[in-house]
Each structure stands twice: as C-alpha cells, then as structure tokens.
Amino acid sequence: MEKPHILLINPWIYDFAAHDLWMKPLGLLYIASVLREEGYKISFIDCLDRYNTELLKLQNLERPKNKKYGSGHFLRTEVRKPDILKDIPRRYCRYGITEEIFIEELKKISHPDAILVTSMMTYWYPGVFRAIELLKDKFPNTPVILGGIYATLCHDHALNNSGADFVFNGNDINGTLALINKLTGIENQFRYSISELPSPAFDLYQNIDYACISTSFGCPYQCTYCASKLLYPDFIQRKPESVVSEIEYFYQKLGIKNFAFYDDALLVNSDKHIEIILDEVIKLNLYPYFHTPNGIHPRLITASLAQKLFLSGFKTLRLSLETTNKKLQIETGNKVTSEEFEEALKILKTAGFGKDGLGAYIFMGYPGKEKEEVNDSINYVTQKGIRPFLVEYSPIPGTFEWNRMIEKGIIEGNIDPLFHNNSVFLRKFLSWEESDLQKIKAMVRKGQHSA
Ligand code: SF4
Incomplete structure (x- = not known):
C-alpha cells in the first residue's frame, strides 16, 4: 500500500528587517528525514528558499547574491503594517518568495494527506497564518499541524488564531509522528x-549554500532571559561520530562547505564532545567553513579547544558577552565575566583568530541596562579589537524575565506576540527614543569598521 503523502511548509517572515544568516527550518528537516525513512512521500516548500527557481527568474538572477559564506538577503515585499504596530516608524515587510510563487508551488503538488507547518520567532506569526490560510484554500479537507517555536511558546495564541487543526507544543518528535499516523490511518509506533x-x-x-547542524539540544545554564529550557528541558549532546558523519555527508555528497552550528551550548564538555568532532574533521582533511550565529561561551574556551576551532575551519565566532555590567552579569545567570571574556579573546587570538572572524553580542534595551551602559559595552568590545553585534532585547514568554516584567507592570501577560518583536519592545515598553537607537547603531557600525 502506498504510504501517505505529507506536505511540509516553512512559512514567510513578516518583520521590519530579516536577513538570511544561515537560517533553515532544522526541526522540520529532521521530521522530513524521519518520515522519509518510514516510507512516507514528502513534499516541501520553504518560503525562505532564496534558490527558488521562480524567485530567481523574478529577480533576473541565476543564483542568489550571497555574502562571503553563503548568507544573504531575502526578497522583501512591503505589506500592510498591523494596526498595533503603526507607531513604529519602519516599513513592515514579508520576506521570502512571493505569494503568487507559493500558490504556483502548491499547484504542482499532488493532494497531501496531512500538512506540517513550522514556526520560528513568535512575532513572525502573520507569515504562519497567511501560509495556513492559503493551504486551507487549496486543500480544505487536509489536516494542518502547526509546530515549532511560536506554537510552543504561544500555544494558546496559536490554538485560538492560527487556523491550524492541531498545534504542537514542544519538541516531541514521536508525538508529532504518532499524530500523523493517526490522521493518515497508519499503524506504527515510533521510538x-x-x-x-x-x-x-x-x-x-x-541548491543550497550552507547547512545547519545541532550537535546538542538545550543548555545546562539557565539565564533569566533565555527560552532554551522551555524548548528543550534537558541538555542532550549527540554522539560525536554521528555529527562527524553528518558533516562528512553534507560536505562530500551535497557539496556544502558552510556549516552553521545551531547549538545553544556548543562548548560544554568540550573534551568529550566538540573537540572529538573537530579532531575527526581535521583528520578527514575536510575544509569546511564553520560559523556560530548563536553565541558561544567565552568561559569554556581553552587553549586546546581554540586551536581546534581554528584548525578545523571556524570562520565566524560570536562570543556571548551581552553586558559588561558586573551586577547584571551575575543577576542574569552568571554565564560570563568580563575577565573571562578577555582571557578567551587572548586565547583565541593566540590560536590564530583575527578581528574579521571574531565578534561579541551586546544587549541593547535590557531593562536595568541603561543607554550609557550599552555605549560602555560597545566601547569595551571595540577596544578589545573585535566587532560588537547588537542584540535588541525583547522578553520571551515563559522566561524568568518575562514574569519579572509582568510583576513590574512593564508588560501585560497577554500582549500580542507582535510586541515580542525586538524592534518594538524597547520603543514601545521602555520608551527609547528613535534618536537614541540610531546613535547606538551608528556607534556599532563604527566599532565594526574600526575593530
Ligand atoms: S547560556 Fe545561552 S543558551 Fe544557555 S541559558 Fe544562557 S543564554 Fe540560554
């Protein structure tokens, strides 16, 4: 008997800004892989695929305009700004393929038995809703299952508003597969x-210019602003040999050179984990370019690890600093001190890393972190000879900081997820002036230039 046909969708981003910094729907691609292994027929539409043939034709391009390591810009189409965001003085856009291309892609697909839609940032839900609306127009009787980060962190909002028939909470892959089986009449137990x-x-x-890899899921730390524990309650590291064969397969068979690590805690237990992986990559004479768009922990960088990071091909290393304010460092989880950050920089530079590859994340708009402190942190990082990268803070539902802000009356617990947007939070809830923001951003640009 022919196995059921499952359509998987990665929806658009709706936001004031978005950039393809090695952004792929890793969870959905894992599910696709398991379903295929179980014999299901798979169709897949990624609204953010910059290699979509029709999208390239529309832009008169043969291939996307990429930056050095495969990242690049999405096509941007201005859309009507939701009324609740009308005070934000920026253009609101849909990023990715056009709706017309999406509808044409759907026409090419035979009738699916179930549709899986993923979701990323909570405030990108308009793209999820629009995709579900168009899917329901085309396949009105096919059940739509929504999962991913928004569906987990804003479960009730998704249940009540998304239009999906089922909304999944968390990362229970066996539960997702069991639901697909139930809906498609298959008897099989996944383990x-x-x-x-x-x-x-x-x-x-x-076509693809990069792959994303998770060597682990979750994080053993518990910073007050972070959602890692809500998405992955346990910290789980994969077997090093399985990560190495994945890298080798993508590199040799799919010709992929750039790899972005999605880990929240890549360097934890490094001698039993990442160092073993990197030793093997070096031994196999692979020459990948590795990137860490999620920051890494400066505290965990040793001389031996730094050398392996350098020799195995790390090109983009972002260090999680967030603030140079000692009190805030401790209060928010004590994951790094400025002394540890400086020590890590020294070790990395000795291992061979130059200013081009190194950067540090700095929080802007964190309640309690005044504008002057943001300036201090930017100056500090720039003086250390590496590039500052701003993270515009916004609270994530369910975190300690989220609850603290409700208690302090800064936000209400039921605010629309559109207000979780980092471009919105500090303007709307912390009353930052546009001129302050622009001054800080200019400082960062200068710091990135001069570092
Ligand atoms: S170390 Fe990073 S990933 Fe872990 S809890 Fe803190 S912010 Fe989250």
Missing part, C-alpha cells in the same frame, strides 16, 4: 530519540 535522529533532509533543497 526515535532526539539525539539519534537521521540527518536532517537538506537534500530536499535543489
């Missing part, structure tokens, strides 16, 4: 463990 899944199905892309 996959998150650390032993088949490699994510990057081969579903006709």
